[in-house]
Amino acid sequence: MASAYGIHLGNSTACLASFTNGTISVIANDAGDRVTPAIIALNGTEWEIGLPAKSGQASSKSIIKHNKRLMNCDFNEDDLSYVELSSSCQIQNDEKLVYEFQTSETKLYSSPDNIATKIYAKLFTIASHSVKNEGDLKLVLAAPLHWSNESRERLVKCAELAGFEVLQVISEPAAALLAYNIEENLEDVNVLIYRLGGSSCDVSIAKVSAGFVSVEKNIFRSDLGGQYLTKDLADFIAQEFKQKWKLDPQESKRAMAKLLNHADNCKNVLSTLNSAHVFIESLLDGVDWSQNVSRARFENIISSKIASYVEPAEKLIQSFDGKISKIVLCGGSMKIPKLQSTIANLLPDAEVLSGINPDEVIAIGCAKEAGLLLDVPEFSMNDLNTEVEFLGKDVYMKYLDQTVHLFKEGTPPFAQFVQSVEAEQEIKDIDFTLHTSPESEAYATESFNIENLKKPFSLKATLQQSSIKLEVE
Template identity: 35%
Template sequence: MAAIGVHFGYTCACVAIFKDGRADVVANDAGDRVTPAVVAYRDTEQIVGIAAKQGRVRNAANTVVKVKQVLGRSYDDPETQNHRTETKCQVVDKQQKPYYEITVGEYPQYVSPEDVAKLILHKMKETAQSALGSDVTDAVITVPFEFAQAQKRALRDAAEAAGFNVLRLIHEPAAALLAYNIGQDSSSGKSHVLVYKLGGTSLSVTVLQVNGGIFRVLSTHTDHSIGGESFTQALAQHLAAEFKRTFKYDVSENARAMMKLMNGADMAKHSLSSLGSANCFVDSLHDGMDFECNVSRARFELLCSSLFNKSIQPIRPLLEKAGLSTSSINKVVLCGGSARIPRLQQMIRELFVDVELLSSAPTDEVIAVGAALQAGLLVGRESLAPEEESVTVDVSAIDLLVKEVDESGAEMFTVLLPSGTPLPARKHHTMTGAGKLSSVCLEIYQGCVMEHPEKLAKIILRDLQPSEENHNIDAVVTMKRDGSVHVSCVEQSTGRSEAITIAAAS
């Protein structure tokens, strides 16, 4: 029985195969075990991976990066708007959805984020199948803990369009634990594990309780303002300052030159994780002038000292939120490419003095390995019951809201279950509707009030008797451990009731 595990990240993707009882990461056709999640559009073809990333200097307007940021989001979503301002590829609004405007050939083409993700996932599938030598399509794909239903759905759709049979989506922290076989020994009793992930564009820290084979999320924190690219940016700014000092010319406002410096800084940063110094060479940086600069690891650590502090700052507050201290943690699992930076590992070790720090597997591969192991467990089973999820969602990852209309006719949102609420949770909410109405509508949303929350469900109480007094509606919202939501509402005077269940995306 063979199966595939895929970690589809913001900046990179990685694929592992499960075969003969073990999971191994597979190198792509360029010989790399991690593939940049970058797609370049040319006249007759689409290029995925390192060639697309390196060619971005010449073809930035038709190169899509960080597609995971907008996957499953509406055009108005603040994340989409952030993505629009950051990317060199034009993002346009088509039926309230973001599309990339690609200008190759005579006419512009409009490409959806799902189509871009499909190409990256197809590359992962080809990579896995060439290693297996057979047409295996069963796969487990990882998702961030904070992904909303629409984002999970979009990723699943893209994977299926790429030819995968998606056995399950599992959360990234759970995959990291599976890769180290944590919780698979049911006699080990209760323990606490911190999963620290520093990827290309985001930091996420999750505290889990492990009891037998059950993972329970106690608290989680995600910060999209820091990631590996922040470190690359700091190094590129230093290189630009060195160029200015040597050649008396400022390239920091030149987008093409800065992209070249970012590529050079990225390679130097990777080298500095294993070497004491790295040479950075950029061909024809400005006016035909080549640029060469040697950077020591000590210099890099000095340049990024505030970023290192920012990277570990969320750990203590997160533990406090879960009612734990650093000494309560039994293991720390490192994942994400930037978690291999030696200075960062040293700072985490200093924080968790006597705790086992698990980093023996390459940090940018560990999540894919866990996904492949989960795929191996699932592929032999006849039925895939959603209750057999390997991670139990024991806090809500996202705010749950109700939308109603006040007396002036203005829409207002009320947070029923804020993110971080221990599950299962139950909340009563009473809403009023004008007595003259014959029907009252209740809408349930998830997300942040300030950032265009996503509508999950709508309940309409019909055939109400018009009266002099307002209609009083009692609503009860229950969220189960698996993230599913049950909503029931009753009109007090008549007893008319409606109920709905919103399934968790598996």
């Protein structure tokens, strides 16, 4: 049974998907959830990962959140302060960035890479329990489009230390397109990819042409994310509590940690239901709190921020000269119906693809890419680069009196092109030449004997890391 995996490790959550015998599915964790909080806590002397780290008494734990921000080699002071403010452990950034986890029982030091490795190890355990064979667990990862090769390599090393065999790293927009099979479109199509995660936002416009994908424009915003909407909902509940009990939860760090956790759960419930019940035991001074929140109320609470979330998409659309016919929504915060409809209204004639749970889209795309790599037996998995090296120039192919635009600049490795070739019966050999433009000299030539081939025959071209492989059949 051939299996491979796709993982999207975000700032707030992680998702694991598998490719097994042609079927892609999301694997639930040991709590039965399809996404795992990307949170780690030191509770006493024990490490907690995922839901246990997120829940329970936050005041007794040393917690780190949004670790992925500091996995980027080009992180800035804003990233550092954001992680520090949202976490409850100290961050030392002298010669090397180090987290200081301190509880009443111990003090431990760790790095962003070690934290990422622990999260991957948790996912490795989940993946291991999902398969019967004990072979290597092959994996494709997704990384933000703007990340450098060095940053991507750090993700790879962490996943490998956790036990995975990493086949490739692809960009998050590319993974989103793969999840919806958009790369299979035979006609040219422009796609808006809107990703809204817990603490960041990416908007991309990608062009899909004859199965090849190129990202035309991209905007990344680290000041937009679902966490800000969660905070607004928590503040609203805090004000309701204060109005009734004359006690202010916003004056207590412990109370606000509880509120933020329950507000986040409430926000997720309201993505699918019209109302959610919030019950917080001993919110402040031993007083419990129980409240129903309707979706309409939540939408009213966040209404003032909607324009800021739409702005990057509006800016990108206005700067793009072309028709956008599809919209892909991904990222956990895009489960919010109000945000979905607002982004969709920017392009009324475009098809909105939202059939996959938004926080699972990128992991599913990675799993599909992993499955495609498994189906290419002529490539040694050990020889694959750990990042996508996109084609740096156009490639044209000439044969007989035909000229074919074989691969566009920006095409990723392992893309394939199949051409039906018509040839007279008396022709025994055909030369296929490769060019960087229709007018340029050939830089490579391959000849095939076609005497025994049924006419017309097929020529398959596969883009490898440093060459193009031609086959006839």
